[in-house]
Amino acid sequence: MFNDHTLAILGAGSIGQALLGGLIGDLLPPERIIATRRSEAGQAALRDAYPDIQVTDDNAAAVADATIVLIACKPYQRTALFDAIRPVLNNDALVISVLAGIHSDTLARELDSTNPIVRAMPNTPALVDAGATALAAGTTATQTHLDLATAMFEAVGTAEVVSEKQMDAVTGLSGSGPAYVFMFIEALTDAGVRQGLPRDVAARLSTQTVFGAAKLTRDSGEHPAILRDGVTTPGGTAIAAVSELEAHGLRTMIINAVETATRRSRELNESDE
Numbered sequence: 001m002f003n004d005h006t007l008a009i010l011g012a013g014s015i016g017q018a019l020l021g022g023l024i025g026d027l028l029p030p031e032r033i034i035a036t037r038r039s040e041a042g043q044a045a046l047r048d049a050y051p052d053i054q055v056t057d058d059n060a061a062a063v064a065d066a067t068i069v070l071i072a073c074k075p076y077q078r079t080a081l082f083d084a085i086r087p088v089l090n091n092d093a094l095v096i097s098v099l100a101g102i103h104s105d106t107l108a109r110e111l112d113s114t115n116p117i118v119r120a121m122p123n124t125p126a127l128v129d130a131g132a133t134a135l136a137a138g139t140t141a142t143q144t145h146l147d148l149a150t151a152m153f154e155a156v157g158t159a160e161v162v163s164e165k166q167m168d169a170v171t172g173l174s175g176s177g178p179a180y181v182f183m184f185i186e187a188l189t190d191a192g193v194r195q196g197l198p199r200d201v202a203a204r205l206s207t208q209t210v211f212g213a214a215k216l217t218r219d220s221g222e223h224p225a226i227l228r229d230g231v232t233t234p235g236g237t238a239i240a241a242v243s244e245l246e247a248h249g250l251r252t253m254i255i256n257a258v259e260t261a262t263r264r265s266r267e268l269n270e271s272d273e
């Protein structure tokens with residue numbers, strides 16, 4: 001599938017590097033990958049981590065021979081980057097954008113191109129090959145383009161194809177979701193410390209509890225409510241805590257948080273922030 005492809009990762013920060021780790025060797029030989037960073041220090045870090053790929057700050061040079069171009073800078077950093085690549089981007093190169101919120105037609109207009117565009121919304125667990133990515137085809141992308149992009153993200157976790165309209169919701173749920181789960185782990189750890197556990201013990205127990213509950217949900221295929229029932233002994237400890245969480249509106253709090261993040265993703269397409 002990737003036989004004749006050359007990949008340019010423009011703005012290889014957290015997300016770009018997460019993808020690099022999974023791609024190298026498995027899907028693409030390192031000599032057919034080129035990654036860009038602005039700072040010398042950033043480039044040096046990339047060279048240390050991935051000695052066999054090409055690293056540069058020159059985005060135009062990076063896309064000159066690229067058949068796949070991954071845009072991985074922050075949304076507000078894209079203007080300078082697009083100015084650099086617009087004159088040299090190959091017409092048929094597949095452009096994959098992980099920019100939160102930015103529509104494919106906005107990207108096409110700003111790049112002044114009819115290149116096939118696929119949007120992807122990954123998340124940081126891709127760093128440990130446990131990412132969850134949703135992908136959507138932009139107007140000129142074909143199924144082949146979508147398949148190619150999907151295979152790239154499957155190298156670092158799971159991938160779901162959605163419609164472009166659903167990308168803001170995905171950004172609110174799984175793109176931003178690790179932040180909510182990290183907060184939960186932190187809070188659970190503090191709760192253990194409050195009850196007298198040493199912090200390191202509480203942190204290990206909290207982390208493994210979240211990991212184990214997620215793995216049990218995924219591996220069993222059971223509805224989470226059934227799994228929760230399995231933990232709640234009548235008159236026992238878990239139901240006492242569940243009742244507290246319900247009283248404080250945990251479910252509504254999460255629904256509202258995802259709604260706010262989804263709205264923020266929509267706003268990003270309208271603004272330059």
Ligand SMILES: NC(=O)C1=CN([C@@H]2O[C@H](COP(=O)(O)OP(=O)(O)OC[C@H]3O[C@@H](n4cnc5c(N)ncnc54)[C@H](O)[C@@H]3O)[C@@H](O)[C@H]2O)C=CC1
Nearest residue numbers: 011013014015037038072073074075077081098099100122
């Ligand atoms: N961090 C996250 O959890 C997620 C981020 N995203 C999206 O991924 C994109 C990247 O996010 P992160 O990796 O977290 O950001 P980051 O800040 O770690 O990486 C972006 C990199 O791009 C570089 N850069 C900026 N302008 C450049 C230019 N003109 N030439 C070369 N390099 C340039 C920056 O120096 C930085 O190293 C964003 O658009 C974000 O919306 C998507 C899903 C999850």
Ligand SMILES: O=C(O)[C@@H]1CCC=N1
Nearest residue numbers: 100171174175176177
């Ligand atoms: O906060 C953000 O904008 C990025 C997109 C998804 C997660 N982090």
